Amino acid sequence: MKPIEDLSCTMVVFGGTGDLTHRKLIPAIYNLEVEGLLPKNFAVVAIGRRDLTDEDYRNKKYEGIKDFSRFKLDEAIWNKVKDRIYYKKLDFTNAEAYNELAPYLKGIDTKHNTGGNRIYYLAVAPEFFGNIVENLDRAGINHIKNTWQRVVIEKPFGRNLESAEELNTKIVNVFKEENTYRIDHYLGKEMLQNIMVIRFANMLFEPLWNNRYIDNVQITSCETVGVGSRGGYYEKSGAMRDMIQSHMLQLLSLIAMDKPSNLDPNTIRDEKVKVINALKELSEEEVKENVVRGQYGANNNEKGYREEERVAKDSETETYVALKAEVENARWAGVPFYIRTGKKMPKKSTEVIIQFKLEEDRLYFNEDELLPNTLVIRVQPMEGVFLQFNAKEPGTRKKIAPVHMDFCQNCQVGINSPEAYERLLYDVMRGDATLFARWDEVSASWKYVDGIIEAWKNDRPQFPNYKSGTWGPKEALDLLDEEDRKWLEV
Ligand SMILES: NC(=O)C1=CN([C@@H]2O[C@H](COP(=O)(O)OP(=O)(O)OC[C@H]3O[C@@H](n4cnc5c(N)ncnc54)[C@H](OP(=O)(O)O)[C@@H]3O)[C@@H](O)[C@H]2O)C=CC1
Numbered sequence: 001m002k003p004i005e006d007l008s009c010t011m012v013v014f015g016g017t018g019d020l021t022h023r024k025l026i027p028a029i030y031n032l033e034v035e036g037l038l039p040k041n042f043a044v045v046a047i048g049r050r051d052l053t054d055e056d057y058r059n060k061k062y063e064g065i066k067d068f069s070r071f072k073l074d075e076a077i078w079n080k081v082k083d084r085i086y087y088k089k090l091d092f093t094n095a096e097a098y099n100e101l102a103p104y105l106k107g108i109d110t111k112h113n114t115g116g117n118r119i120y121y122l123a124v125a126p127e128f129f130g131n132i133v134e135n136l137d138r139a140g141i142n143h144i145k146n147t148w149q150r151v152v153i154e155k156p157f158g159r160n161l162e163s164a165e166e167l168n169t170k171i172v173n174v175f176k177e178e179n180t181y182r183i184d185h186y187l188g189k190e191m192l193q194n195i196m197v198i199r200f201a202n203m204l205f206e207p208l209w210n211n212r213y214i215d216n217v218q219i220t221s222c223e224t225v226g227v228g229s230r231g232g233y234y235e236k237s238g239a240m241r242d243m244i245q246s247h248m249l250q251l252l253s254l255i256a257m258d259k260p261s262n263l264d265p266n267t268i269r270d271e272k273v274k275v276i277n278a279l280k281e282l283s284e285e286e287v288k289e290n291v292v293r294g295q296y297g298a299n300n301n302e303k304g305y306r307e308e309e310r311v312a313k314d315s316e317t318e319t320y321v322a323l324k325a326e327v328e329n330a331r332w333a334g335v336p337f338y339i340r341t342g343k344k345m346p347k348k349s350t351e352v353i354i355q356f357k358l359e360e361d362r363l364y365f366n367e368d369e370l371l372p373n374t375l376v377i378r379v380q381p382m383e384g385v386f387l388q389f390n391a392k393e394p395g396t397r398k399k400i401a402p403v404h405m406d407f408c409q410n411c412q413v414g415i416n417s418p419e420a421y422e423r424l425l426y427d428v429m430r431g432d433a434t435l436f437a438r439w440d441e442v443s444a445s446w447k448y449v450d451g452i453i454e455a456w457k458n459d460r461p462q463f464p465n466y467k468s469g470t471w472g473p474k475e476a477l478d479l480l481d482e483e484d485r486k487w488l489e490v
Pocket residue numbers: 014015016017018019020021047048049050090091092093122123124125126154155156185229230232233
């Protein structure tokens with residue numbers, strides 16, 4: 001690891017007044033300072049359209065840290081961080097405005113002795129990514145000799161494969177591939193980094209990790225929150241582009257990938273991308289049978305999606321998706337991967353459940369209680385691994401019952417395991433793109449998702465179709481019911 005003195009830089013955040021910056025990025029910067037990982041020569045310039053002074057902005061972020069940092073706000077640490085945060089009012093679609101931004105950033109570089117190294121973090125809606133990069137380049141903002149200039153692109157990377165290709169060409173032309181960080185914050189989560197270790201550092205799981213022993217895989221990421229203030233963005237995105245195209249397919253690829261021949265980041269990504277490329281393409285008819293979409297409606301005091309700010313009254317945007325995916329290769333043929341994600345669900349939770357088959361040649365075939373082995377990888381809010389297996393109940397009746405082994409990571413290290421954005425921002429400063437998506441992963445995911453979105457165009461939804469605070473549309477239950485399975489809650 002490089003010494004932190006080498007990480008000096010100015011981080012320019014486009015979308016500095018947005019939700020992501022407030023809830024995740026500024027708290028992550030504060031947390032890095034708590035951990036002693038923030039370089040001494042460091043500054044943040046937050047860009048937005050609102051009329052704010054540096055002082056106004058810092059006060060708002062102070063509140064954000066209080067609400068969202070994993071550490072209790074410590075005034076002494078805040079005092080070290082706050083003077084390194086600046087606010088710049090600027091319309092980032094206005095190319096002229098960048099002529100004024102260039103000297104402003106140079107002034108900040110000099111004041112904080114950053115050496116001119118920069119991170120341009122695009123925490124904005126995807127339609128602006130390309131335009132901002134072009135404007136930066138045109139004004140020569142990123143052309144500083146003997147420095148590093150890196151760009152972080154939020155997800156979704158484009159709207160579909162075609163726009164993503166166009167965007168990628170633009171960005172890589174300006175910044176080059178090695179300075180382009182396509183962020184998928186799920187890759188920075190502790191348990192996603194742990195999936196490969198669990199699978200490949202234990203003799204226990206890998207030999208059984210295939211269609212001979214596994215019946216089905218369930219990947220769920222549900223949230224209790226609705227879209228809140230993000231209606232403008234979400235209307236153009238929906239759950240398919242917002243969650244499935246990125247986070248959920250990344251999770252699936254880590255679960256289904258073959259063992260890489262070494263731990264080189266590119267070898268790992270080679271294996272992951274093979275999985276996405278092996279996903280069975282769905283015909284229009286198969287989309288109807290295998291993909292369920294939903295939109296939350298009002299429930300008691302809870303608003304429906306169509307009542308949210310900046311959402312059309314007749315919106316057809318999905319806030320829920322459940323689907324059955326199949327990985328067409330020798331390891332996984334015949335094993336369904338059920339994926340679901342939704343807003344306004346009964347609880348916040350991300351987990352992967354591997355359900356094993358029941359032993360065919362059973363000795364205890366009369367036992368009603370015999371349940372299939374189940375392995376749960378808990379990603380959040382609890383982190384850990386849970387295994388359910390059958391054992392004899394103590395006593396003379398020879399009864400068999402499911403028992404559990406539960407490795408609770410939070411119970412051991414506390415709930416303060418580093419937030420994904422902390423880890424990932426630190427990696428950008430270090431120039432390590434291992435936990436960022438490579439272009440071929442992004443493009444393969446779009447190819448899969450585009451097919452589904454295309455099919456939806458010919459099949460208008462009946463929305464809203466689930467109530468706020470419930471587990472989504474009934475059809476999502478039927479998806480598994482028809483195959484004699486059910487969504488597991490362990
Ligand atoms: N929010 C989240 O939890 C997550 C978000 N993301 C991604 O992060 C990105 C941003 O999302 P989010 O923060 O929620 O979005 P928001 O809608 O909350 O923020 C958008 C930001 O863009 C700024 N903006 C828009 N137009 C202009 C303009 N012409 N000139 C200057 N600033 C402008 C807004 O400034 P102003 O308000 O001052 O007008 C605001 O700061 C998206 O790509 C999203 O997918 C990824 C993971 C999680």
